Amino acid sequence: MKLRKAGIATISVLALALTATACGDGGKKDKGGSGSDSSGGSKSIKIGIKYDQPGIGQKAPDGSFAGFDVDVATFVAKELGYSEDQIEFVETPSADRETALKRGDVEFIAASYSINDERDKLVDFAGPYLLAHQDLLVASDSDIKEGTDLNGKKLCSVSGSTSAQNVKKEIAPKAQLKELSTYSECLEGLAGGSIDALTTDDSILAGYASQEQYKGKFKLAGLKLSNENYGIGVKDGNTALKDKINTALEKMVADGAWQKAVDDNFGPAGYKNEPAPKIGNIVK
Template identity: 45%
Template structure:
């Protein structure tokens, strides 16, 4: 009798284990393998943005977010089937964008993320959604730096994770001007660069004109952009390496964003009055391969 009861218990336990295993297999087999699939299934996305860049990605005191990158992210999400309420914004600084995508902390990165050959080895890029130009910002009363070549011997900010300083101090392929004698001053972000510039701890900040215009516009009279472009900076949407399905879907959304006039509206909303000549036609995409 005991043997029969013991056998029945073992049989029930085995059946339960098999059922749990089967459920686990079903879950794994239906788990989204691309961001497009996740968006379709869950109606949710985690998007990496900057929190400290005025007019691009800025976290406001009330906990909401504003800026061109934020609005672009919302448009892309909508086209992927995710409502604004389904977006979670996560702070993603220059130094951690690759690791956040690779580790799954974010689904997309829309954070003034310049497309470079080195980054393409780690990340799949959609876009660019905008082509900025690298320029230089100094204090408003600085008459010593009128061109990028005047940065020789000057203190230039080096923001962690950004390649912008290389355009000044190094030659091709990642650099541009190869100006010698530039003194690099470390900073954790471009907001810290601007704070150090204001405090007199450095002489110049050189990075994308949209970033500089955003900072200059919030502190009118403090800074000026010298209007001496160094190179093009192609802002891409960062996606986990190999997710070409999502890349193609995002490119489709970006094309629509320009064709329906939304891009022009957003650019004028955030940068009108800054003196920048805004580009309102669809950028040439890099391709998702």
């Protein structure tokens, strides 16, 4: 009889232990990040950004990151339940963005990622979180005020970009197009007087012009030559994450953090930003 009672007691203890273990697992928060462990929790989240765009996404020599997209991505990650030390930023060049999401290399991408019909077939987009425009960056004392003023002037952009080609084709056919390897090279030419204007998205131009060595030397022409709706890319079909990111973006705008990020990253170039776009409102 004593043996039987001991057996019952042992079984009871085991049952209680199993119940407690089950309750403990159920209380863990599954963040759903790319660093998820076997128990369903998550240690980190990988986010795709640019490493070489001042004001947008840039990696400093000390390994730190700065830029508008970095601020947006950090805010979103925190709303998803991650602390800053749990965020791992991954360099995601433009040509590799869709592939990186498909492979699962990153959980989401915030990298001056303009929403368009072709990309929308391959990934899902949260946002938009910024409405940018193709524009011109010129010297602060330049008399270029409209696109046609570029006729006979030297216009710079990076090799393979459609921005300068569009200006030359649609607005200033007599512009002298110069294509260089990087925007930084174009900017150096603009500072030295060998280039009259640089063209790409106004947010990117503002980021470059906001660098300490260039403050006060350049201005945006404010021509709004195109509409670029920046979105946060997630893997195609991941509507749950997309919805969570949209909620985070709405909160970022509502509490003033979005405007602060705009002012901090683009303000020195006199960037006149559009109001924060409404989620799902794509301006054609």
